Amino acid sequence: MSSALEKPQIIAHIQKSLNYTVFDSQWIPCSAKFVCMGNFARGSGVLQIYEIQHGELQLVREIEKAKPIKCGTFGATSLQQRHLATGDFDGSLNVWNLEVPESPVYSVKAHKEIINSIDGVGGLGIGDGAPEIVTGSRDGTVKVWDSRQKDTPVVNMEPMEGETKRDCWTVAFGHAFNDQDRCVCAGYDNGDIKLFDLRNMSLRWETNIKNGVCSVEFDRKDINMNKLVATSLEGKFHVFDMRTQHPTKGFASVSEKAHKSTIWQVRHLPQNRDIFMTAGGAGNLHLWKYEYPAQRTKKGADDVDMGVAGSVNLLQNVTLSTQPISSLDWSPDKQGLCVCSSFDQSVRVLIVTKLNTV
Amino acid sequence: MTDRHPSIAPPLSNHRHVVATSVYVSLRRESEMPLIVKDHTWTQNQNTVYISVPLKGVKPASVHVTCTDEYLKVSFPPFLFEVFLFGSINEERSEARIGNGVAVFTLQKRRDESWEQLFTNIDKDKQKQIREQAVLKVQQKEAEKSKAKAARIQQEKKYALETMMKLENKERDRIQKMKDEECARATAELDFWRETQRKTAEEKENQQKTRGTGPQDNQPVNQKTVTLMRNTGDTTSGQRSRKQTAKDLPAPRSAGCIQISFTPRVFPTALRESRVPEEEEWLKKQAEARRAVDTDLAELDDLREDERNPDWLKEKGDKLFMSGNYQAAVNAYNLAIKLNRKIPALFSNRAACHLKLRNLHKAIEDSSQALELLKPAVAANASARLKAHVRRGTAFCELELYVEGLQDYQAALEIDPHNAALRADSDKICEIIQGTT
Numbered sequence: 001m002s003s004a005l006e007k008p009q010i011i012a013h014i015q016k017s018l019n020y021t022v023f024d025s026q027w028i029p030c031s032a033k034f035v036c037m038g039n040f041a042r043g044s045g046v047l048q049i050y051e052i053q054h055g056e057l058q059l060v061r062e063i064e065k066a067k068p069i070k071c072g073t074f075g076a077t078s079l080q081q082r083h084l085a086t087g088d089f090d091g092s093l094n095v096w097n098l099e100v101p102e103s104p105v106y107s108v109k110a111h112k113e114i115i116n117s118i119d120g121v122g123g124l125g126i127g128d129g130a131p132e133i134v135t136g137s138r139d140g141t142v143k144v145w146d147s148r149q150k151d152t153p154v155v156n157m158e159p160m161e162g163e164t165k166r167d168c169w170t171v172a173f174g175h176a177f178n179d180q181d182r183c184v185c186a187g188y189d190n191g192d193i194k195l196f197d198l199r200n201m202s203l204r205w206e207t208n209i210k211n212g213v214c215s216v217e218f219d220r221k222d223i224n225m226n227k228l229v230a231t232s233l234e235g236k237f238h239v240f241d242m243r244t245q246h247p248t249k250g251f252a253s254v255s256e257k258a259h260k261s262t263i264w265q266v267r268h269l270p271q272n273r274d275i276f277m278t279a280g281g282a283g284n285l286h287l288w289k290y291e292y293p294a295q296r297t298k299k300g301a302d303d304v305d306m307g308v309a310g311s312v313n314l315l316q317n318v319t320l321s322t323q324p325i326s327s328l329d330w331s332p333d334k335q336g337l338c339v340c341s342s343f344d345q346s347v348r349v350l351i352v353t354k355l356n357t358v
Numbered sequence: 359m360t361d362r363h364p365s366i367a368p369p370l371s372n373h374r375h376v377v378a379t380s381v382y383v384s385l386r387r388e389s390e391m392p393l394i395v396k397d398h399t400w401t402q403n404q405n406t407v408y409i410s411v412p413l414k415g416v417k418p419a420s421v422h423v424t425c426t427d428e429y430l431k432v433s434f435p436p437f438l439f440e441v442f443l444f445g446s447i448n449e450e451r452s453e454a455r456i457g458n459g460v461a462v463f464t465l466q467k468r469r470d471e472s473w474e475q476l477f478t479n480i481d482k483d484k485q486k487q488i489r490e491q492a493v494l495k496v497q498q499k500e501a502e503k504s505k506a507k508a509a510r511i512q513q514e515k516k517y518a519l520e521t522m523m524k525l526e527n528k529e530r531d532r533i534q535k536m537k538d539e540e541c542a543r544a545t546a547e548l549d550f551w552r553e554t555q556r557k558t559a560e561e562k563e564n565q566q567k568t569r570g571t572g573p574q575d576n577q578p579v580n581q582k583t584v585t586l587m588r589n590t591g592d593t594t595s596g597q598r599s600r601k602q603t604a605k606d607l608p609a610p611r612s613a614g615c616i617q618i619s620f621t622p623r624v625f626p627t628a629l630r631e632s633r634v635p636e637e638e639e640w641l642k643k644q645a646e647a648r649r650a651v652d653t654d655l656a657e658l659d660d661l662r663e664d665e666r667n668p669d670w671l672k673e674k675g676d677k678l679f680m681s682g683n684y685q686a687a688v689n690a691y692n693l694a695i696k697l698n699r700k701i702p703a704l705f706s707n708r709a710a711c712h713l714k715l716r717n718l719h720k721a722i723e724d725s726s727q728a729l730e731l732l733k734p735a736v737a738a739n740a741s742a743r744l745k746a747h748v749r750r751g752t753a754f755c756e757l758e759l760y761v762e763g764l765q766d767y768q769a770a771l772e773i774d775p776h777n778a779a780l781r782a783d784s785d786k787i788c789e790i791i792q793g794t795t
Contacts (some may be wrong), residue, residue: 007459009537011537011540011541011544013541013544013545020560030453031555032552033553042794052548052552053758054549055545055549058461128608129607129608130608130609130611131607132611137528144611146610148610149610152613153613154610154611154614155437155613155614155615155616156613156614156615156616156697157615157618158615158616158617158618159618159619159620160617160618160619161615161619163619164620166618168371176716178510179608180608188620191621192620192621194618198611198614201614201616202616203616203618205616208621247504253762302452333555334548334551336544339549343444351541351544351548353540353544
């Protein structure tokens with residue numbers, strides 16, 4: 001075979017056109033099914049469960065809800081239960097049992113405005129500690145919920161009195177390597193990235209990347225925080241090395257400009273934490289690999305350790321559609337299988353090959 | 359061309375009758391003084407004429423033959439041999455062989471007859487005609503040849519292009535095939551994996567069924583029975599999760615609240631919405647305006663310290679405006695403007711005063727001046743611009759220049775689309791305009 005096919009190839013395996021706007025798609029853990037969330041044109045929310053059969057998508061279940069659903073995660077449930085936690089346009093957080101979707105297992109009016117982003121930790125056999133869900137909303141607050149505590153969040157990150165609020169666009173859990181430690185990273189529309197330490201209940205680090213932050217993700221939730229990728233408007237993303245924090249300079253980072261448009265999502269491969277895929281506003285996907293530098297720390301001017309950022313290489317890119325690809329999820333069970341949904345009302349199942357030789 | 363025997367040429371028709379043992383130079387109008395060749399030899403049989411012309415040392419490459427059905431010309435500078443044939447020949451089937459110091463022509467006769475002589479005696483005009491015909495014929499032949507050549511080149515190019523395209527298509531197909539194979543392989547792998555998944559799930563289910571509900575009692579937290587889920591995944595993850603739920607989860611976190619503040623900005627819009635260069639410009643202008651004080655005025659000497667401060671004067675003017683003393687307010691603003699011509703608020707407020715005093719033209723001037731100073735148009739000076747537009751619009755309408763007034767009201771509406779009073783006013787003006795036209 002010629003050398004052109006030694007790079008990982010992104011193959012669009014199945015594409016399905018839907019009749020509603022789809023905002024998010026998530027694999028159901030330990031299965032070949034995934035859930036699509038969105039809203040119908042008539043203004044009601046919808047959850048659809050699809051299964052891959054013989055190269056086609058079969059609709060297993062369709063569930064309609066009152067309010068459009070913006071985002072969802074399986075991150076905080078156990079592998080037996082596989083409850084889906086969703087955030088909707090009304091600001092409500094609901095946890096559903098997909099077998100019995102009539103009424104939610106846990107429900108709370110989390111925010112006053114739309115929940116833009118949701119993440120879960122402590123479930124699926126990954127990591128230690130209590131399962132928790134974090135939601136970020138347009139009302140500028142980030143709240144952490146525990147399904148055993150009704151009605152009030154366990155942590156609330158809100159603007160101070162009199163502060164003009166900025167939309168929170170994305171949230172992510174990380175640093176959950178034992179029972180007590182946990183961190184939440186939130187990105188806002190004015191370019192702020194804030195890292196909250198939930199063990200000390202304090203703001204650990206903040207920075208501003210000048211453009212609205214569309215998506216943040218740690219490379220692994222359940223380890224001592226290693227890398228954080230933050231993507232923004234105007235095609236830039238930053239990779240922060242989170243192992244070494246300098247008291248004034250914060251974390252070292254490398255930034256890359258790609259996509260020529262908003263980068264809507266970044267997702268790390270569950271099987272290899274140095275490979276991640278970014279989804280862009282022009283309907284394209286870029287597959288990247290992070291290379292660590294020779295030395296991850298160095299002594300700064302004042303003899304304090306500073307981190308050293310590595311470099312990112314583009315492995316492959318593909319253009320799938322003309323509309324932004326708004327969500328992307330890797331399958332935790334099969335390496336290279338992922339599902340992505342885009343604003344052209346379609347969902348695609350992709351296979352990325354040769355990831356084990358990268 | 360050497361000119362050996364220049365002599366006055368005899369009439370052209372006579373040159374053929376010169377006894378040809380020696381070379382004779384004749385001045386001919388058409389050619390460059392060639393030497394006529396007369397020592398050719400010829401033989402014939404029933405259907406062919408053979409003419410042999412000695413080349414006299416001229417290279418075969420420079421021999422040029424023109425032949426029609428009735429005429430043969432061989433020109434090899436400096437020599438020329440031409441003959442008007444006795445009978446007509448078939449030019450296409452005739453051939454010429456040039457080499458070895460001699461040119462041999464094999465001419466096929468049209469009619470099988472014996473020629474008495476090679477030449478025919480024809481008069482001068484006929485000769486000229488025949489020569490011209492010959493020239494034409496040669497040209498035609500050349501044209502045809504070049505056309506044929508062009509056509510052939512075209513053909514070859516097309517052929518080359520087609521072959522190139524075929525090759526490229528083949529290459530493309532090959533790469534496509536490789537990609538498809540890869541895709542098919544990945545799909546097959548996926549199907550296989552799913553099959554194994556399903557098989558293990560079914561096995562597990564069967565195991566569960568046979569084992570009964572025993573193991574489930576050990577899980578204190580999980581209430582749901584495992585058999586509800588069809589695909590419970592492979593055995594290792596199932597064991598892991600069972601281990602986790604066996605130990606107690608930590609209690610929910612004690613409630614905490616973290617207060618945050620956002621990166622401060624002078625302007626309230628987010629970076630993506632802001633127009634940074636314009637805003638910087640506006641800030642600079644403001645700073646400059648504050649600094650600009652025109653101090654070389656003679657009248658300033660008898661002013662108090664307060665009255666030299668444009669801000670203080672502006673406040674004074676505002677107070678006077680509030681209390682209804684518009685003329686005094688105008689005076690205060692005048693003095694302030696004399697001190698500092700760069701503050702737009704002064705002009706805007708003076709315009710308001712003039713409006714009240716019905717000095718409409720002055721009002722228009724002042725609000726225009728204010729708007730000039732309020733460039734660039736940014737969010738910070740929006741309210742100031744709004745006021746200036748409204749004042750100018752009102753002044754125009756009072757002067758019955760409704761169209762200009764409407765323009766200003768539209769501009770004001772653009773700044774503040776939600777102002778109901780503005781909208782009502784501009785609608786009224788529209789009506790007036792439509793009523794009068």
